[in-house]
Amino acid sequence: MKKRSGLGLILVGIALGVGCGGQPGGEGPEGAAPGTAGEDRKVTFYLVPKKKGLPYFSSCAEGARAAAAALGNVELIYDGPTDGSPEKQAAMIETFALKGADVIAVSPNDPDVVGPAMRKAREKGVHVITWDADGVADSREFFVNQATAQAIAYGMVDTMVRDLGGAEVSADVAIVTAYLTAANQNIWIEHMKERLASSASQLNLVAVKPSDEDQKLAFSVTQDLMKAYPAIKGFFGISSVSFPGAAEAVRQAGKTGEILVTGLATPNSMRSYVEDGTVKSVVLWNTAELGYLTVLVGEALATGTLSAGATEFDAGKLGKKKVEGDQVILGDIMVFTKETIGDFDF
Amino acid sequence: MGEGGIVRSFRYWHEIVLLVLIGVVFAFAQMFEPRFLQLDVQRELSTHIWEIAILCLPMTLIIITAGIDLSVGGMMALCAVTLGMLFQRGLSPWVAATMGIGVATLCGVLNGLVVTRIRVHPLIVTLATMAAFRGAAEGLSLARPVSSFPEAFGWLGQGVWWGLPVPAWCFMGLLLLTASAVGLSRWGSYCYAVGMNPEACRFAAVPVNRVLLGLYAFSGFASGLAAVLFVARRNTAKADIGMGIELLVITAVVTGGVSIFGGRGNLLGMVLGVLLIHETREFVSWRWSRDELNFVVMGLLLILSVLLHRWLTPANRNTS
Numbered sequence: 001m002k003k004r005s006g007l008g009l010i011l012v013g014i015a016l017g018v019g020c021g022g023q024p025g026g027e028g029p030e031g032a033a034p035g036t037a038g039e040d041r042k043v044t045f046y047l048v049p050k051k052k053g054l055p056y057f058s059s060c061a062e063g064a065r066a067a068a069a070a071l072g073n074v075e076l077i078y079d080g081p082t083d084g085s086p087e088k089q090a091a092m093i094e095t096f097a098l099k100g101a102d103v104i105a106v107s108p109n110d111p112d113v114v115g116p117a118m119r120k121a122r123e124k125g126v127h128v129i130t131w132d133a134d135g136v137a138d139s140r141e142f143f144v145n146q147a148t149a150q151a152i153a154y155g156m157v158d159t160m161v162r163d164l165g166g167a168e169v170s171a172d173v174a175i176v177t178a179y180l181t182a183a184n185q186n187i188w189i190e191h192m193k194e195r196l197a198s199s200a201s202q203l204n205l206v207a208v209k210p211s212d213e214d215q216k217l218a219f220s221v222t223q224d225l226m227k228a229y230p231a232i233k234g235f236f237g238i239s240s241v242s243f244p245g246a247a248e249a250v251r252q253a254g255k256t257g258e259i260l261v262t263g264l265a266t267p268n269s270m271r272s273y274v275e276d277g278t279v280k281s282v283v284l285w286n287t288a289e290l291g292y293l294t295v296l297v298g299e300a301l302a303t304g305t306l307s308a309g310a311t312e313f314d315a316g317k318l319g320k321k322k323v324e325g326d327q328v329i330l331g332d333i334m335v336f337t338k339e340t341i342g343d344f345d346f
Numbered sequence: 347m348g349e350g351g352i353v354r355s356f357r358y359w360h361e362i363v364l365l366v367l368i369g370v371v372f373a374f375a376q377m378f379e380p381r382f383l384q385l386d387v388q389r390e391l392s393t394h395i396w397e398i399a400i401l402c403l404p405m406t407l408i409i410i411t412a413g414i415d416l417s418v419g420g421m422m423a424l425c426a427v428t429l430g431m432l433f434q435r436g437l438s439p440w441v442a443a444t445m446g447i448g449v450a451t452l453c454g455v456l457n458g459l460v461v462t463r464i465r466v467h468p469l470i471v472t473l474a475t476m477a478a479f480r481g482a483a484e485g486l487s488l489a490r491p492v493s494s495f496p497e498a499f500g501w502l503g504q505g506v507w508w509g510l511p512v513p514a515w516c517f518m519g520l521l522l523l524t525a526s527a528v529g530l531s532r533w534g535s536y537c538y539a540v541g542m543n544p545e546a547c548r549f550a551a552v553p554v555n556r557v558l559l560g561l562y563a564f565s566g567f568a569s570g571l572a573a574v575l576f577v578a579r580r581n582t583a584k585a586d587i588g589m590g591i592e593l594l595v596i597t598a599v600v601t602g603g604v605s606i607f608g609g610r611g612n613l614l615g616m617v618l619g620v621l622l623i624h625e626t627r628e629f630v631s632w633r634w635s636r637d638e639l640n641f642v643v644m645g646l647l648l649i650l651s652v653l654l655h656r657w658l659t660p661a662n663r664n665t666s
Contacts, residue, residue, distance in 0.1 A: 046635070052637055052638070053638075077635045079631075079635040079636060079637055080637065081637055082637045082638050082641070083590075085589065085590075087576075087580065087587075088637070090580065091394050092631065092637070094390060094391075094393075094394075095391065095628070095631055095632055096635075098386075098387050098390055098391070099381070099632060100381075110491070110582070110584075112491055112493045112580075112581065112582040113491075113580045113581075113582045113584075115581070116504070116579075116580060116581055179489065180488070180489055180490075181489055181490065181491060
């Protein structure tokens with residue numbers, strides 16, 4: 001016994017040596033200096049979604065690939081955390097910056113957690129922009145905004161009002177959101193409340209519930225709300241996960257046609273609900289164009305054709321886009337209905 | 347004993363194989379991505395692993411006693427939330443962090459008490475407390491994150507001291523303490539003994555309950571420390587910190603040759619396991635930029651290591 005523990009101690013000593021020397025050091029060769037940009041070198045562009053594998057982000061990536069192909073000088077890498085973990089997203093940004101990225105475009109999962117990594121990347125000379133969702137101050141140069149928060153929020157309320165029969169119809173409605181901390185959703189909710197209180201609607205908001213980006217939870221939250229407010233006439237599912245969850249709950253309760261669901265999601269994920277009438281309208285922006293514009297903006301920053309203070313950005317086939325402060329605005333929302341949804345596949 | 351006997355009785359084949367595997371990763375990196383091996387790159391990438399390495403210390407000893415602690419992520423969450431809420435109420439972040447570590451240690455003591463007094467299997471106990479601690483953290487904080495800690499506090503997670511990140515020094519200090527306790531006192535032998543035959547230990551006057559209570563409390567303390575470093579590094583205290591971290595920690599420990607059935611393994615193997623997992627994970631994301639690939643590689647590594655463990659370990663390892 002005694003002999004064993006003695007040997008163990010020696011080995012732990014070796015372990016320490018390995019721990020000290022090996023781990024942070026490695027056998028570092030001289031290597032090339034980081035971040036040195038050659039003349040006709042390609043722009044290395046990392047496009048980082050909140051969560052890899054969601055159809056919404058995949059459709060954005062399609063547009064981004066089209067832009068990279070059209071530009072020709074962009075090497076596009078699309079990668080993000082498959083589990084949607086903000087910590088992992090931050091770690092990935094650190095790795096990309098060390099690898100010598102020219103542009104990193106992030107849709108931050110949690111701006112506070114990812115912010116320091118984005119700032120560190122900027123200190124290394126990387127052009128960091130945000131797309132789809134914004135980050136914290138000084139963590140990025142530009143935000144490629146799909147549509148203003150107001151346009152999205154008003155769009156959802158106005159769609160609901162129209163689908164329920166017009167501005168004079170009064171009814172109870174509820175919101176099923178993502179997380180209570182989700183920055184995008186919280187701004188939309190503010191603007192939705194504003195619009196609901198205005199003369200454009202007689203709707204009465206009875207509850208705002210989180211679904212934690214979990215479709216099952218969105219489903220059960222919606223069931224609970226239907227029990228708690230029997231007079232409820234409409235649900236807003238304001239994330240790509242809470243929308244189908246809420247619609248499924250209404251469909252399974254047999255309330256199709258009595259209770260309307262509207263919100264934000266990709267057309268494919270809502271197609272069956274639109275076809276059976278549970279959902280009359282799906283609100284979204286053109287995701288492929290969002291990816292396309294993001295790559296264009298990043299490339300323009302890297303090559304110096306876009307810089308702070310610009311008021312307009314020439315987005316090629318997308319036309320001229322407005323720049324408001326440090327935000328490049330893609331444009332208006334899109335509403336997919338039973339008539340138009342067949343034209344889209346994403 | 348013949349020549350074969352000497353080969354078979356050599357106890358550190360697993361560690362040697364791990365070293366070879368780490369060497370293979372470095373060789374690949376040297377060939378295809380030399381920049382990956384540069385000192386500044388390795389130093390910055392290493393910041394991704396120190397919290398996990400710290401959690402591996404108590405986990406190694408606990409698994410040697412044939413136990414397990416699934417609640418490390420939950421204890422991290424409670425520590426982070428305590429830290430955040432006290433800081434928000436105007437306490438200095440250092441005091442708040444100390445209190446946070448205290449809370450996490452208490453959680454560990456609670457695990458230990460249930461394991462030893464009520465004699466429920468640690469898998470069940472910590473599976474329950476994993477959810478309970480996380481739930482309590484979510485409930486207390488209402489899932490609201492706390493950020494904007496002062497820069498001096500951020501140094502704890504982001505700073506570099508004597509060429510290494512500050513969390514690295516925390517890990518090495520704790521490793522030294524743990525190794526001394528295992529090597530110099532009877533604690534080490536007790537851990538192995540408990541893992542091999544707890545009933546015999548009770549007859550042999552080994553203080554089984556005290557050993558286990560101490561280890562689970564240590565696990566709580568280490569979780570608290572890891573949470574403080576994480577909060578300082580990412581400048582955010584919130585309740586979903588360390589979600590799923592227990593699986594990474596257990597993967598690293600088992601890859602390091604620690605048997606999940608208890609009684610086998612050592613700290614050296616664990617350190618090599620952590621190093622192998624870390625370098626492989628970072629290299630895979632460096633070279634291929636495909637997050638999904640990482641899960642596959644981690645799974646393969648775990649299976650490979652268990653197979654190696656079976657082939658290379660003589661049946662009487664650590665029993666003579």
